[in-house]
Amino acid sequence: MSKEIYENPDLKKERQNCPFNKEEITHLLDGGKEKTIERKQLENYILSDEQLKDAVPMEYLSHADKYAEELRKACLLMHKLADSPAGQVPTLRALMGAGLGSAVLKEGNPLALHYVMFIPALMGQGTIDQQAKWLEKAYNLNMIGTYAQTELGHGTFLRGLETRATYDPKTQEFILESPSLTAYKWWPGSLGKTANYAVVMAQLYTKGKCEGTHPFMVQLRDEETHEPLPGIVNMWLNPVCISSYIHYGTYVKPTNSKLSYATMVFVRVVVCQDVTTNLRKAVTIATRYSCVRRQSELKPGDREPQVMDYQAQQNKLLPPLAATFAFQLAADHLWNLYHTANNNIEQGDLELLPDLHGLSCALKALCSSEAANFVEVCRQSCGGHGYMSCSNFPRIYGQVTAAETYEGENTVLWLQVARYLVKTRKEQSGGLSVKYLIGEEKGPKTVDTTLEGIVKLYRRAAVGLVDVAIAELDKSGRKGEAPHDAWNHAAVYLIKAAQAHARLFVVESFVDSLKEGKLSAPVRTVLSQLCELFIIYWLLERSGDFFLCSNLTKQDLLLLNSKYVELLAAIRPQAVNLVDSFDLRDEVLNSPLGCWDGNVYQRLFDEAAKSPLNQSNVHESFHKYLKPLLKSNL
Ligand SMILES: CCCCCCCC/C=C\CCC/C=C/C(=O)SCCNC(=O)CCNC(=O)[C@H](O)C(C)(C)COP(=O)(O)OP(=O)(O)OC[C@H]1O[C@@H](n2cnc3c(N)ncnc32)[C@H](O)[C@@H]1OP(=O)(O)O
Ligand SMILES: Cc1cc2nc3c(=O)[nH]c(=O)nc-3n(C[C@H](O)[C@H](O)[C@H](O)COP(=O)(O)OP(=O)(O)OC[C@H]3O[C@@H](n4cnc5c(N)ncnc54)[C@H](O)[C@@H]3O)c2cc1C
Numbered sequence: 001m002s003k004e005i006y007e008n009p010d011l012k013k014e015r016q017n018c019p020f021n022k023e024e025i026t027h028l029l030d031g032g033k034e035k036t037i038e039r040k041q042l043e044n045y046i047l048s049d050e051q052l053k054d055a056v057p058m059e060y061l062s063h064a065d066k067y068a069e070e071l072r073k074a075c076l077l078m079h080k081l082a083d084s085p086a087g088q089v090p091t092l093r094a095l096m097g098a099g100l101g102s103a104v105l106k107e108g109n110p111l112a113l114h115y116v117m118f119i120p121a122l123m124g125q126g127t128i129d130q131q132a133k134w135l136e137k138a139y140n141l142n143m144i145g146t147y148a149q150t151e152l153g154h155g156t157f158l159r160g161l162e163t164r165a166t167y168d169p170k171t172q173e174f175i176l177e178s179p180s181l182t183a184y185k186w187w188p189g190s191l192g193k194t195a196n197y198a199v200v201m202a203q204l205y206t207k208g209k210c211e212g213t214h215p216f217m218v219q220l221r222d223e224e225t226h227e228p229l230p231g232i233v234n235m236w237l238n239p240v241c242i243s244s245y246i247h248y249g250t251y252v253k254p255t256n257s258k259l260s261y262a263t264m265v266f267v268r269v270v271v272c273q274d275v276t277t278n279l280r281k282a283v284t285i286a287t288r289y290s291c292v293r294r295q296s297e298l299k300p301g302d303r304e305p306q307v308m309d310y311q312a313q314q315n316k317l318l319p320p321l322a323a324t325f326a327f328q329l330a331a332d333h334l335w336n337l338y339h340t341a342n343n344n345i346e347q348g349d350l351e352l353l354p355d356l357h358g359l360s361c362a363l364k365a366l367c368s369s370e371a372a373n374f375v376e377v378c379r380q381s382c383g384g385h386g387y388m389s390c391s392n393f394p395r396i397y398g399q400v401t402a403a404e405t406y407e408g409e410n411t412v413l414w415l416q417v418a419r420y421l422v423k424t425r426k427e428q429s430g431g432l433s434v435k436y437l438i439g440e441e442k443g444p445k446t447v448d449t450t451l452e453g454i455v456k457l458y459r460r461a462a463v464g465l466v467d468v469a470i471a472e473l474d475k476s477g478r479k480g481e482a483p484h485d486a487w488n489h490a491a492v493y494l495i496k497a498a499q500a501h502a503r504l505f506v507v508e509s510f511v512d513s514l515k516e517g518k519l520s521a522p523v524r525t526v527l528s529q530l531c532e533l534f535i536i537y538w539l540l541e542r543s544g545d546f547f548l549c550s551n552l553t554k555q556d557l558l559l560l561n562s563k564y565v566e567l568l569a570a571i572r573p574q575a576v577n578l579v580d581s582f583d584l585r586d587e588v589l590n591s592p593l594g595c596w597d598g599n600v601y602q603r604l605f606d607e608a609a610k611s612p613l614n615q616s617n618v619h620e621s622f623h624k625y626l627k628p629l630l631k632s633n634l
Contacts, residue, residue, distance in 0.1 A: 008292050008598025010306055014576035020522035025581035028517070029328060036583070042086040042094055047587050051076055052104045059389050060612055066107050067193065073104050074111045078141060097270070098277040098399060103587040106395065111144065113189040116270070118145030121199040121263040125215050125242045134217065143223070146190040147263060149201040153182025156412050158201070158213050158261070165216050165241065167206040174216060174241055176202055187406075196221035199242060201260075211253075214260055215242040256350050258357070265356060267407045268364035269338045272331040275371040278400050280324045282393065284579040285594030286317055286378035289385070291576050292598045307381075308575060314568040316381045320374035321571075321578060322534035325527065327367045330509040334363050337433070355432040358420035361413035362502035368403040369410055375400050382593055385600075390607040392591035411495065418494035421466045421501055422473070434501060436463050447556045449563070451528075454535050455504075455511055457550050461542075462504040464549025465497035500545055507535050526574055533567040536560050 023036075030036040046052065052073055058066055077095055084091040095101040096112055119138050122131060122145075137143045154160045162183035165174045178184055185191060191198065197219050204214040221228055254260070290308040298305040307313050337359060341352035379386040379393035386393050404410050424431035428438050436459050447453065472493050476486030487494070510531045514524065539546060540560060546552045571578075586595045592603030613619060 006597050006599050008600070010291055010294075011288065011576060011598035014291050014573075015580065018577040019574070020526050020577070021520060022577060022581040024520055024523050025527075025578070026583045028519075028523075029582065038086045038090060039094070039100075040583075042084060042091060043100055043585060043588075045085055046077070046080065046095075046100060047103060047585065049076075049080065054106070057390070057607075057610055058106045060610075067110070070105050070107050071110045071194065074109050077101075077104060078111065097274040098281065098396075099588060102399075103585070103590060106590065108189075110190055110194045113146040114138070114141075114144050114195070116267060117147035117263055118195075118197070118199055120266050121147055121215055121242065122217075124262045124266065125199075125260060127242075130217070130242060143197045144190065144195045145197040145199065146188045146195040147201075148185040148188040148191055148198040148218075150185065150187040151178075151182060152184045152186040153180075155187065156409055161201060161203060161213055163200065163202040165200075165202040165204050165214065167204070167241075169206075174204075176200065176216060176218060191220075196223060196226060199263075204241065212257055212260075215263075217242050255348065256353065258353070259345070262345075264407055265360050266338070268360040268413075269331075269334055271403050271407055272327065272334060272363045272367045275368050275400050275403050276324060276327040276331055278396050279320060279327065279371040279374055280579075280582050281584060281589055281591075281594075282375040282378040282396050283317065283321050283324055284582055284584050285392065285589055285591045286381045286386070287321065287575050287579045288595070288598060289382050289593040289600060290317060292600050293383075295383075308572065311565065311568060313381060314572050314575075316377050318530075318533060318568055318571050318575065319537040320378060321575065322530040322537070323370060323374055324582075325530055326506050326510045326534050327371070329513040330363060330506040331367070332513075333505075333509045334359060351430075352432060354420055354423075354430060355434075358417050359433050359505065361408065361420075362417045362498060362505065364403070364407060365410040365413040365417070366499065366502035366506065368400065372397065372400045372404055385593055385604060388604075388607075390591065390604070391593050392589065395590075414495045414498040415491065417498035417501060418469065421497055422470055422494070425463075425466050425470060433505065434462075436504075437466060445551060447550065447552050449556060449559055451511060451532055451535070454532075454539060454560075455507055457539065457546055457552065458500070458504045458507050458535070460550040461545045461548075462497070462500040465493070465500045465545060468548065469493040469497045496545065500542075503538055503542070507538070510534065526571070526578065529567055529571050530578075533564065533571060536564045536567070540564060 027033045027036050030039055054069070058069065061069060081088055081091055081095075086094070092115055095104075096109060096115055101109055119135070122134055122138060126134065134143070138145060149155075149158070149161070151161060151163065153162065162180055163176060163178055163185065165176050167174050185198075185200065188195075188198065197217065200216045200218045201213050202216055204211040219229060220232060287308070290313055291306050293307045294304040295307050296304060298309060308317070337352070337356060341356040344350070344352055375393065375397050379391070379397065382391065382393070385391060389395075408416075421434060421437065424434050425437045431437050447457065469490055472490040473486050476489055477483070481489065514527055514531055517524075519527065540557070543552070543557060580596075589595070592607055593600055595603060608614060
């Protein structure tokens with residue numbers, strides 16, 4: 001007789017009479033029905049392998065054992081790559097980030113940097129000959145690489161990196177050296193124990209002149225013994241300059257010195273998708289739990305309500321739910337811009353490079369910071385159980401907050417965005433993605449609180465805040481301040497302008513995608529509600545920007561607040577159906593709070609029982625430490 005599948009009765013009720021086709025949203029997020037089929041096949045192929053399951057929860061292993069266990073599974077995954085039903089590239093993409101890969105490699109993938117930065121650096125910066133020599137070796141895993149740029153003393157300021165690569169014309173070799181403790185490469189993933197090669201960013205010196213940071217291929221460890229090569233600690237020999245600019249002993253400047261920064265741009269683009277995947281996991285866990293959890297008293301004398309019925313809980317969870325769609329659609333737009341810009345750059349056309357740099361900095365900073373804040377709100381919305389390690393919130397939060405720092409610390413990236421916006425506004429040229437900055441934007445006299453009207457307000461705020469920042473810069477200039485001091489003293493305004501620009505891009509992506517998308521009426525309705533909720537939410541959160549730069553009035557704000565709470569109530573009934581549409585398997589969520597069946601309490605109990613401390617009634621430490629204390633009559 002088939003085993004009755006348990007489904008929490010509250011979740012079961014939430015799923016009844018869903019007014020829209022969940023699979024239509026699943027296909028939208030996957031990029032089409034075929035992609036969904038491919039993803040599900042791949043998930044079955046990977047998650048059905050018993051060798052990829054953890055014998056004990058990772059949190060109970062030592063540091064070294066965690067590393068060994070993750071490396072074992074990562075290597076097994078690479079073996080499975082060859083026979084993957086989805087093909088190599090889609091499989092690699094799925095295994096590297098917060099999605100399928102995190103279901104197997106819970107502490108992180110020791111081989112991630114090899115695929116996410118080392119190979120992209122070779123593809124983007126290597127000459128044809130260098131790619132012929134190294135790409136096949138890298139793809140065949142005959143070498144494991146990392147991307148070694150950050151040093152103990154420098155991560156942000158690349159022009160301040162201390163590692164030197166001095167070209168010796170006699171031997172036609174580069175001598176790499178770490179001249180000081182602060183020059184030690186620090187942070188590169190896999191550098192410690194896994195990688196045997198690295199793309200090393202170093203200051204290139206030739207004929208006594210520094211030509212700036214360039215990428216070098218360096219062998220770190222013996223390919224057989226894995227022992228570090230001689231002198232590897234503070235002296236590297238025989239590196240090779242990738243995309244060598246040394247021709248017959250003479251340095252030939254690249255068409256754009258920032259092309260050597262291209263690998264970072266790629267990762268900033270993919271990080272937007274990755275943090276969105278993590279946010280989807282957090283929202284799914286918190287939403288399902290909030291419909292299982294019953295607590296307190298809403299109506300005196302009534303049964304304890306589902307906590308999702310509190311408006312306060314809806315206010316916590318529905319904006320992040322809406323954000324997952326907003327960030328996904330914006331990340332898709334950015335990915336398309338990346339491909340167009342990259343194809344043009346390969347043809348020597350660098351026109352889109354500033355736009356790509358500006359937008360990738362903006363979205364990486366916005367999506368990572370907003371996702372980190374939203375993940376923490378999701379954790380808090382689950383009370384004490386959200387604090388447990390097994391809830392998966394600590395791990396998701398750790399992964400998303402890391403993205404606020406790596407690949408360009410967010411503040412530094414915001415300032416890069418501001419530099420691009422000020423230049424575009426002042427020069428009234430370029431600015432593919434910031435057309436509103438070119439030419440005069442006439443702000444609406446009275447505020448129109450329709451969707452289109454609110455988007456116009458976002459545009460007013462974006463252009464207005466750039467103008468406020470420029471006015472600050474000009475004011476400092478008139479006081480005789482040097483440009484670098486004026487820039488530093490306008491930083492608060494510059495960052496606000498950059499953030500307003502990033503929000504406008506996300507809002508326009510969401511609205512435009514709904515206009516262009518071939519959606520059924522029910523799906524369009526629920527996504528339009530989410531879109532309106534999200535853009536009003538952000539406006540209310542940043543109302544100061546809009547008061548400063550538009551004719552928004554107190555009455556408008558009160559009207560928008562009312563609209564916001566109406567939308568909370570309208571979307572509440574579909575919250576579980578919307579997160580079900582993400583189609584995130586329990587293994588990917590990896591949380592007893594978020595399982596599809598809602599069997600939360602039994603799963604929490606089962607997880608607790610796995611703790612080594614729960615394998616005996618009295619831990620040995622009692623006899624060693626506590627009992628003597630109890631007897632000591634202090
Ligand atoms: C495949 C799917 C899987 C998904 C997996 C995702 C999970 C990810 C897993 C692991 C990855 C994480 C591992 C982390 C790796 C790292 O952290 S690598 C190290 C990252 N480090 C940085 O990002 C350093 C940040 N600092 C900088 O980028 C630069 O120092 C700077 C802040 C940009 C300043 O550089 P610089 O001082 O040289 O330049 P400026 O004087 O400020 O500007 C000069 C002009 O250059 C333009 N510029 C700057 N950068 C770029 C660029 N990247 N591209 C194009 N143009 C650039 C700038 O706009 C100025 O132009 P202007 O003169 O016209 O105004
Ligand atoms: C999980 C993780 C993985 C990583 N993986 C890698 C890797 O694989 N390879 C690699 O090379 N690196 C890696 N890094 C390093 C990462 O790229 C750097 O930490 C990052 O670029 C930030 O640089 P920093 O640490 O020097 O911070 P700092 O720049 O020293 O930041 C400290 C403070 O100074 C502020 N600040 C700095 N410059 C300015 C400015 N111009 N204006 C205003 N404020 C400023 C920052 O905003 C910040 O508040 C990783 C980091 C993490 C956390």
